[in-house]
Amino acid sequence: MNLQSLRDQFLLDLAQCTHSKDIEHVKVSYLGKKGHVSALMADLRHASSQERPLLGQQINDLKQEITQKLEARYEQLASAELNIRLEQEWIDVSLPGTARATGREHVIVKTLHEAIEILRNMGFSVQYGPDIETEYYNFEALNFPKDHPARDMQDTFYLQPNILLRTHTSNTQVRVMESTTPPLRIIAPGKCFRSEDVSRRSHVSFHQIEGLYVDKHVTFADLFSTLEEFFGKLFQSDLKMRFRPSYFPFVEPGVEVDVSCMMCQGHGCSICKKSGWLEVAGAGMVHPEVLKYGGIDSEQYSGYAWGFGLERIAMLRYGVPDIRLFMENRLSFLEQF
Ligand SMILES: [Zn+2]
Incomplete structure (x- = not known):
């Protein structure tokens, strides 16, 4: 896969993330040891010595872009999830508590x-x-x-x-x-x-x-x-x-x-x-x-x-x-x- 199509695929995958947990899967598949970016890096050795520095630079740029976009999307999803939780798990501390009967001697x-x-x-x-x-x-x-x-x-x-x-x-x-x-x-x-x-x-x-x-x-x-x-x-x-x-x-x-x-x-x-x-x-x-x-x-x-x-x-x-x-x-x- 070339750089451009990898970037397009990443943007597609990122767009499909609807939960902060999805981000982790995408991160592993792109930035993990056996991920797509590592595969591109490995392919560098097939490139000519003239092409290699530029290609290497482009791969690093893509890696940075992926990292930043993943982080940004993660923040976005996590904070939305937190808001939903705060909304749902809201506790009214002014409600009267459950009275517990106190035992006493007969x-x-x-x-x-x-x-x-x-x-x-x-x-x-x-x-x-x-x-x-x-x-x-x-x-x-x-x-x-x-x-x-x-x-x-x-x-x-x-x-x-x-x-x-x-x-x-x-x-x-x-x-x-x-x-x-x-x-x-x-x-x-x-x-x-x-x-x-x-x-x-x-x-x-x-x-x-x-x-x-x-x-x-x-x-x-x-x-x-x-x-x-x-x-x-x-x-x-x-x-x-x-x-x-x-x-x-x-x-x-x-x-x-x-x-x-x-x-x-x-x-x-x-x-x-x-x-x-x-x-x-x-x-x-x-x-x-x-x-x-x-x-x-x-x-x-x-x-x-x-x-x-x-x-x-x-x-x-x-x-x-x-x-x-x-x-x-x-x-x-x-x-x-
Ligand atoms: Zn009496």
Whole structure:
């Protein structure tokens, strides 16, 4: 191919470039090592010595022209492409962003953590018992008689004979006693399960915190002052407290614990059903039989124990009327806490 027709061909090829990437192909086919211009250069050796300098000069001129035209066209195409991209990929920074939901503690977990924090500061350490328990630790070692109604299938979820979902966190008591020499002062938080009808006030799954203190000369007054301090801090209120006699197999004597209603300061309202008092826990002095099961000498040591339901506490603190709300994962409810 001679110089002139090569130049014409180049101009044609250049005119057909519609994208900056096409320029690279044309560049390789003309200016590459095996390109048309290199081929012309190689042909120079066939030219006569008189023709060679001029021909060489013309080839170099053509090479420069091709280089410049390719660069110019490249700039042109690339800047047009950039403009198209800027046009298409334009972002309106003033548009509102996508809101991401912020996670938070479930109100029961929040209440649990607050209660644990208060009790830790009062000298209790945290122990965890198993959710799946033997009949022995859940009932027998806690002095529940064989024919006690709580052992009944209607109240307890049995997984196998003798294996059940714990009905209370009290299952942790004897486990801890077995492995610890008094004095011991522990709390055992966790889930509990009972085969009950689900209603406004009860659920098959709920949370408790168990408290246990065993030492020499532990008295009822210790129990009273501990619970008074704890519930006062938890409800952030100057509470009155009262005990009513009650029966639990693992304590003797056993009591129900009431605090004065923080909604009406004891004057009577719908939350406390006009009584001025709210039932918050069950408690008592650890039964000597239970100490014995735990391998602790009941002549030398005494102790108190208490347990309360976290759902009940959260319902009272926040005025939640229905325990089922805690389990429904309804965001509009949970976001309030
Ligand atoms: Zn009240």
